[in-house]
Amino acid sequence: MSIVSVAGVCKTYPAFRLKDVSFSLERGKITGFIGRNGAGKTTTIKSMLNLIHTDSGEVSYFGIPLSGHETEIKQRIGYSTGTVSWYPRKTIREIVDVTRTFYPNWDGEAYRRYMELFALDENKKPMELSEGMKVKFNLLLALSHRAEVLILDEPTSGLDPFSRDELLDLFRTLKEHGVTILFSTHITSDLEKCADNIIYISRGEIRADCPKADFMRDCGKADETLEEVFLRLEKEARA
């Protein structure tokens, strides 16, 4: 069942164009969003969060268009972006104390569980965190209000292999609880471990949107890994 729909989204910048991006996300599936730097992953994600104005197209969640229903939809989705540092001089406790007031569904127990899992200290400030710990803090905010859909922009970048593995385990657990996850990455080994579906974007256009097995069958060659398929497709596109 489709829970997120992106239909015909176009966005033109002076040096880049997102061309008619369309895809949908199924409930309880993990979708890997791959593409090289500058391919349009973040622009697509920003359009899914109404952070940018698209030239055309529509984004809807739970069958409701984002436009005009932003507040109620954002209660039900979680977003995390890599290593961005929010309020670097405030403590995590101060940031969370304010953030939780926006979410009637804030789950204090889940929050404490993830604090422990990510080994975060509430008294620390984002400026005192390593890049990997910043990623974890951003994930913590996205995970603590019972979001049904998680949109994660480069959630594993900067994490050590052990933390990455823990996070991928967490994604699988969330998936079992019916949470839908879209995560963009260029670390394709992460997708091999946990993605059900692959959306591949190149030069602002969706080149593939299918189950991972189908992607490997249709785009891959014998014995190629996902990373090798991805690299070859990019080289072919540039040739």
Add this chain to the structure above:
Amino acid sequence: MNPMLRKEMRLSALLLTYLFMAFGFMTLIPGYPILCGVFFITLGLFQSFQSAREANDIVFSALLPVAKRDVVKGKFQFAMLIELGGFALMAALTVLRMTALADAPVYRQNALMNANPFYLGTALLMFGLFNAIFVGGFFRTGYKLGKPFVLYIIAAFLVIGAAEALHHFPGLGALNAFGFEHIGLQLALLLGGALLYAAITYLAYRKACADFEKIDL
């Protein structure tokens, strides 16, 4: 208190902004262009906007479960809270100068603007200009602070200059009334300033919502 105003006060604002409200005490300085106190209060607000920008405050706010216009509303509400807090202090001190200190020689011999309802009305006009030129200007991009603040400085000091000069023109001496002299005219000017503040701020808020809706973050 709504969550967005709480966020402004606890995450986006600097302590300095609250401390700068004390510039309202400039109302008591004799022989000084006392409307400069308004400028310093707004300078404190500028510092919070600057600090919030470096903390990625606008994007953080836009990602919260609120409409984009609520981000704008939060900033305007916070600006108004500081402005009206500073104004309350200025008003209390103005009443002090109009009553207990009405005949104090140090104020009677003051060549510059007197603290009276006209002064308060002009202060409100300046706060309204800050909201329109600076806060409204900021929401045209969501990150550029310099140009709107420079434009506001120019407007603010033109108003200060005009307010200081007006009572020296023939027939306009009543603007610099002491105590309760010309109280009808004085209160009418205060009311005019309050109406201008409300109208300018409301229109600036509406325009800022429309501008912010269009920009990419």
